[in-house]
Amino acid sequence: MPTPVPLSETATALVTALILLVPLAGAGLALINAGLGRSRSAAHAMMASLCIMAVAALAYFVCGFAWQGFAGGPGHAFAVQGKEWNWIAGERLFFRGLDLTSSRASLTALLGMLSVSVAALIPLGSGADRWRLGAACASTAVFAGLTFPLFAHWVWGGGWLASLGANYGLGRGFVDAGGSSSIQAVGGLTALSIAWILGPRRGKYTLEGVPTAIPGHNSVLVLFACLLTLMGWMGLNSAGAILFTGAETGRVALIAINTTLAATSAALAAALITRRRFGKPDASLTANGWVGGLASSSAAGAFVAPAAAVVIGLVAGVLVTLGVELFESRLGVDDPGGAISVHGVCGIWGVMAVGLFAPLPAGMLNGVAATSGADSRQWLAQLAGVAALLGFVLPLSYTLNWLLNRVYPQRVAVEGERQGMDLYELGAGAYPEFLTHTDEFTQR
Amino acid sequence: MKLVGFLLLLAGWWIVLAAIALLGFGAARAGFILAGVGVEALGLVLVVRSHQNLRGERE
Numbered sequence: 001m002p003t004p005v006p007l008s009e010t011a012t013a014l015v016t017a018l019i020l021l022v023p024l025a026g027a028g029l030a031l032i033n034a035g036l037g038r039s040r041s042a043a044h045a046m047m048a049s050l051c052i053m054a055v056a057a058l059a060y061f062v063c064g065f066a067w068q069g070f071a072g073g074p075g076h077a078f079a080v081q082g083k084e085w086n087w088i089a090g091e092r093l094f095f096r097g098l099d100l101t102s103s104r105a106s107l108t109a110l111l112g113m114l115s116v117s118v119a120a121l122i123p124l125g126s127g128a129d130r131w132r133l134g135a136a137c138a139s140t141a142v143f144a145g146l147t148f149p150l151f152a153h154w155v156w157g158g159g160w161l162a163s164l165g166a167n168y169g170l171g172r173g174f175v176d177a178g179g180s181s182s183i184q185a186v187g188g189l190t191a192l193s194i195a196w197i198l199g200p201r202r203g204k205y206t207l208e209g210v211p212t213a214i215p216g217h218n219s220v221l222v223l224f225a226c227l228l229t230l231m232g233w234m235g236l237n238s239a240g241a242i243l244f245t246g247a248e249t250g251r252v253a254l255i256a257i258n259t260t261l262a263a264t265s266a267a268l269a270a271a272l273i274t275r276r277r278f279g280k281p282d283a284s285l286t287a288n289g290w291v292g293g294l295a296s297s298s299a300a301g302a303f304v305a306p307a308a309a310v311v312i313g314l315v316a317g318v319l320v321t322l323g324v325e326l327f328e329s330r331l332g333v334d335d336p337g338g339a340i341s342v343h344g345v346c347g348i349w350g351v352m353a354v355g356l357f358a359p360l361p362a363g364m365l366n367g368v369a370a371t372s373g374a375d376s377r378q379w380l381a382q383l384a385g386v387a388a389l390l391g392f393v394l395p396l397s398y399t400l401n402w403l404l405n406r407v408y409p410q411r412v413a414v415e416g417e418r419q420g421m422d423l424y425e426l427g428a429g430a431y432p433e434f435l436t437h438t439d440e441f442t443q444r
Numbered sequence: 445m446k447l448v449g450f451l452l453l454l455a456g457w458w459i460v461l462a463a464i465a466l467l468g469f470g471a472a473r474a475g476f477i478l479a480g481v482g483v484e485a486l487g488l489v490l491v492v493r494s495h496q497n498l499r500g501e502r503e
Contacts, residue, residue, distance in 0.1 A: 391457020
């Protein structure tokens with residue numbers, strides 16, 4: 001994989017400004033997780049979000065970046081029939097030896113640190129109302145220190161997935177400009193692992209296995225958070241496109257347009273579907289649709305035409321509404337925040353959308369120039385990435401969290417669920433002057 | 445069943461890797477990549493079913 005061209009001063013300033021928007025995505029996800037959970041666990045959800053972001057940033061600083069690296073940096077590779085398979089970066093721990101003065105590497109480290117903080121919040125959505133604070137932090141350390149950096153290296157650090165085009169003629173290699181796979185799908189599959197390991201909330205399913213509705217406690221928070229996520233995603237998608245795919249700075253407007261169109265069309269699709277099915281549009285599913293649209297826009301947002309972004313968003317909206325119902329009703333997975341459908345399913349859809357819609361740029365991408373036959377095989381490179389997500393990330397994430405659960409149980413005690421996470425783990429509720437509700441939703 | 449499911453997920457991924465590394469351009473490579481993803485889908489179904497059974501036992 002050739003060393004990328006250094007960034008101009010203008011591009012460096014723009015990327016820095018765009019990266020500084022990314023924490024808004026984290027703020028949005030934290031508010032969505034809190035709003036979709038119960039009122040008696042709201043303070044816990046926000047506290048857990050803050051702790052998770054802190055642990056993720058520190059773990060990434062300690063060893064995450066060393067294993068993620070950046071394109072053109074040192075890496076460990078083995079050869080198969082003369083072709084290199086670069087599987088992990090070879091940077092030093094604690095950012096040592098890194099030029100932290102506006103270099104591409106330092107911007108990659110900054111974007112990676114903020115991205116892993118956003119990605120680590122995703123499993124909190126599926127573990128809401130029952131995931132212990134300490135266990136969530138421990139799980140996050142593993143996620144930010146190993147799972148995320150490893151896959152991010154394969155995609156963004158010049159790893160084997162990015163090199164599939166240069167080495168094996170699979171299109172331009174695996175392409176994901178803004179993190180539909182490395183942030184969204186990795187986070188979503190970890191959310192699935194957490195939901196399986198924790199099991200459903202008490203009272204979520206009847207003895208016959210029929211799910212009961214446990215509505216989120218604050219839809220205002222959730223819907224406001226959607227606007228925050230839009231700003232965060234604009235920064236994430238734009239900065240990622242410039243840093244990881246060499247997109248020119250002039251594309252930022254197109255990326256912002258595509259990001260907005262994908263989110264809005266996904267939200268409208270979800271609102272229309274729920275209105276059609278339930279008689280009235282559902283606020284939480286519409287918000288989930290919005291974020292699902294954002295998640296699916298990340299990979300291809302830098303390349304596709306606005307009309308394609310609308311189609312990507314519409315499909316994401318349908319996937320979210322169907323996915324949430326499928327996981328809850330048919331598969332018995334209790335995911336209060338809809339994280340698996342929103343980030344996992346829509347992230348994978350976003351990855352495949354690159355192969356289906358994106359006319360990739362004419363210049364070099366992942367070390368491969370545009371040729372007439374390359375783009376026709378792009379979907380195979382994207383499919384190889386999806387296979388790695390399902391065949392490597394999901395088993396790895398499940399195994400690590402299962403082992404963690406053996407030494408440090410992740411689910412709160414029965415009493416904690418009954419009292420609420422706020423009182424049980426923090427000693428104070430988010431809304432002390434409000435009446436709290438029992439499991440049967442009758443006022444005490 | 446859960447272990448078998450996860451092993452199938454891994455096996456499917458390895459089929460995809462082997463197809464990329466060992467087969468040249470053409471339908472065979474695409475076919476084996478699709479077959480690998482199919483094996484992964486089968487593994488995913490088994491893992492999902494095993495967790496459904498687990499939930500039934502808990503109840």
